[in-house]
Amino acid sequence: MYTPIFDFVSHYSDSDSLRCHMPGHKGKNCGYPFLSPLFSLDITEIFGADSLFHADGIIAQSEAAASSLFHCAYSCFSTSGSTLGIQTMLALMKLDNRSIIAARNVHRAFINAAALLGLDVFWLFPSASSNLLSADFSTNDAEKLLLLHPNSCIYITSPDYTGKIADIPAFAKLCHKYNAPLIVDNAHGAHLAFFQPSLHPINLGADLCCDSAHKMLPALTGSAYVHTSQKRFAPLIKQNMSLFASTSPSYLSLISLDLCNDYLAFHICDDINHCIPLITQLKDDLSDSLIFADSEPFHITICAALSGFNGLAFAQSLRKLSVECEYADDDIVILLMSPICSDNDFFTLRSALRFTVNTLPHVKPSSQKFSVPVLKTAMSIRDATFSTYETVNVESSVGRICASVDVPCPPAVPIAVSGEIISQESVFIFKKYGINSVNVVK
Ligand SMILES: Cc1ncc(COP(=O)(O)O)c(C=O)c1O
Structure with missing residues (x-):
């Protein structure tokens, strides 16, 4: 071309x-x-x-x-x-x-x-x-x-x-x-x-x-x-x-x-047609041990907690086998593939997953379910983002207005957006995701 x-x-x-x-x-x-x-x-x-x-x-x-x-x-x-x-x-x-x-x-x-x-x-x-x-x-x-x-x-x-x-x-x-x-x-x-x-x-x-x-x-x-x-x-x-x-x-x-x-x-159409059966095969082979989330094929998302594993420990096991994931938390592990991945890449991944499910100790599935809190808005996103703010522990943030949102990757449903009033429920979710401090309007 x-x-x-x-x-x-x-x-x-x-x-x-x-x-x-x-x-x-x-x-x-x-x-x-x-x-x-x-x-x-x-x-x-x-x-x-x-x-x-x-x-x-x-x-x-x-x-x-x-x-x-x-x-x-x-x-x-x-x-x-x-x-x-x-x-x-x-x-x-x-x-x-x-x-x-x-x-x-x-x-x-x-x-x-x-x-x-x-x-x-x-x-x-x-x-x-x-x-x-x-x-x-x-x-x-x-x-x-x-x-x-x-x-x-x-x-x-x-x-x-x-x-x-x-x-x-x-x-x-x-x-x-x-x-x-x-x-x-x-x-x-x-x-x-x-x-x-x-x-x-x-x-x-x-x-x-x-x-x-x-x-x-x-x-x-x-x-x-x-x-x-x-x-x-x-x-x-x-x-x-x-x-x-x-x-x-x-x-x-x-x-x-x-x-x-x-x-x-x-090339891409042939590569996609080549990879999809390999991904399907990989998931089928591991379906006795792992639950995969519903996703487009090249995001292989493992529901680690539902499968009886801690996601972070799962990712660490893969790392020891020279497989680095896109993202992991306690509950899920995301393995991001692309149409240029080779047969050998999928073979390596499948072996690492099999080794991990066979060797990693199981944990009790977490029963912590939550829904994303609908928070009251006190200010516009713009005003809150550009306001003077202080950083406080999440425990002390209840009732305060969220200022600039300072979350690391990954993209996720924001727990609180700039201008919203942080609630007690938000604190539980902040902590679940390891977020200990938050910026609030002064
Ligand atoms: C859903 C989503 N939208 C937008 C972006 C921003 O994309 P970029 O890194 O190409 O600027 C990302 C990056 O991770 C993303 O995951």
Whole structure:
């Protein structure tokens, strides 16, 4: 496939031109031989290299190729991950003066963007949940919120961190009944466009979505897409993206997105078709000992507690066998695979899982069930985020207003969002997830 960004940059790199332009490494070895091949491809917006936010050359051509591969009306590249994609999509809603009805399992990038943009957010709480990482959301509840807040949009995260997929067609149908855009944080689902049939949100009715190419595709960290099915959003996306982005987007990231087009055009479908039976086989082989969560295939999420194991001990056992997981807590372990994984990778994983279930002591399954507390709001997300705050022990936070949300990865249903009054129930959940202190408004 035509890879215009890679072709241009590699040709420039071979040309040995004297680089009287940024970056300061000048494409040279600089005494770090390990980085030297990267330095030689790491350019800035020189003549012919196009410009991400005013693209009409090689970047525009590569984005057009991506758009056709994902079957979108328009797609554009981000070199600052889905975080920038979320900021961009929400800025478009701000332009439309819309409030946001958001399924509560948002990544913190959403909360930060809502604070920066001063958005009104109305939460769709999970209908059921036994952990913070995954939840079900009902379209009936969403419809009630749409009736209460007519000029809004719906924002959902799908797949979530555990790989669980929401019913996008049902949400799309509901949104379109109320003339509300459907926005999907598809950070974990770029590969879903290449399933047969496609499970990609845009192909299932979403109006806007972002995908982190770097999470599920062979692309460098930070590489992502914003896609839309609506031509009317296309001319607005770059300008709104540039509000939040560096003026020096990484060409290494752009090259990796460009080369990814070739992978998507020629290899990914075969790789997916090859991997899915291997994943099914792996799960079948271990089904006597392990319970797996309902997820898209490449997120292998083990319900450790339900299977009679402590998730952290499980992950530690895998680590000793040179298998590093994406995430673990007491209850679950997430193993993130991708279409480029080899037969040998799945073989190694299956052996490590079998060894672990055979050797790790069982623990009594925890019976601690909880539902995510619906908290009272005292301030807007923006006001609380930018207020003076103090950090207190979670035990002393009851009745105080949550200030800036300071949760480490992973993305999960936030226990409390900026502006909400922390309750006694929140304290129990903070502690369950090892969070001992919280920022509260002074
Ligand atoms: C659900 C979800 N959305 C958004 C993001 C942010 O993506 P990125 O790291 O590409 O900026 C993440 C990152 O972990 C995520 O898990």
